[in-house]
Amino acid sequence: MADDKNQNKDAYTLILDAIDTGIYRPGDRLVESELAERFGVSRTPIREALQRLETQSLLTRDGRSMIVASLDHNQLAELYVVRSELEALAARLAARHATEEEINVLRDMNEADRALIGNPAALARANRRFHRQVHLASHNRYLFQQLDLVYRTMALMATTSLAAEGRSETAIKEHDQIVDAIAARDGEAAYAALKAHISKAFVTRLKSDAAAAEKG
Incomplete structure (x- = not known):
């Protein structure tokens, strides 16, 4: 269980850092499989990290896809x-x-x-x-x-x-x-x-x- 928590934290931090450094910019679509491959993390923690970022309004849903939110x-x-x-x-x-x-x-x-x-x-x-x-x-x-x-x-x-x-x-x-x-x-x-x-x-x-x- 502890390993899972660490993995979830890592996935969240990795995605957040990628947004912060401009690897992913407002409007970019985030795909679970691509993120998992990029960061060397399984899809489950990636999915949970995306859900967490969505609740923080950093991502928004476009159909079944997640995109990086933008500020009006x-x-x-x-x-x-x-x-x-x-x-x-x-x-x-x-x-x-x-x-x-x-x-x-x-x-x-x-x-x-x-x-x-x-x-x-x-x-x-x-x-x-x-x-x-x-x-x-x-x-x-x-x-x-x-x-x-x-x-x-x-x-x-x-x-x-x-x-x-x-x-x-x-x-x-x-x-x-x-x-x-x-x-x-x-x-x-x-x-x-x-x-x-x-x-x-x-x-x-x-x-x-x-x-x-x-x-x-």
């Missing part, structure tokens, strides 16, 4: 509202509870990320690591769980706002402001800085989506 404008707006509030709360709590070591890690991460400017895909992965570190520094397990769910849904975004011209440099400066506020133990400033950061990312995404729609 309203869903995207709703997601950013929730993300903004939860992430800002995490920053506020991090200002209260983060250890000096955690703050140093945040500084080191953001400094290292400067070398990734010009590589949106790599910077997007580093950006998730930075934000996750802020979530951990909040020292609130329930908030962390909710943010984990938000970030799973964000995997349905086909592009990153960091690909927009100038956004990478600006985002790293905004990260500096967030870390400075956390280090100063200023919860309200940390809350405001992270909320503004998410708002600017959302505006960038909306502009990018509008430009893409116009070209289409």
Whole structure:
């Protein structure tokens, strides 16, 4: 029974990672047999993983097939509202509870990320690591769980706002402001800085989506 549980977890994680890294993109059809062959997992845990992802609204059913879900404008707006509030709360709590070591890690991460400017895909992965570190520094397990769910849904975004011209440099400066506020133990400033950061990312995404729609 324990082996089955591990196998189920592996199948779920493998599929989720494939969506997150863009191997499977919104609209792509997921076929049990193909997934089982790709990941070297039997079809039963694949089927159970697909059902789990469907209950989380990461997959949608098209007849008997499963396809990777996509976010419409309203869903995207709703997601950013929730993300903004939860992430800002995490920053506020991090200002209260983060250890000096955690703050140093945040500084080191953001400094290292400067070398990734010009590589949106790599910077997007580093950006998730930075934000996750802020979530951990909040020292609130329930908030962390909710943010984990938000970030799973964000995997349905086909592009990153960091690909927009100038956004990478600006985002790293905004990260500096967030870390400075956390280090100063200023919860309200940390809350405001992270909320503004998410708002600017959302505006960038909306502009990018509008430009893409116009070209289409």
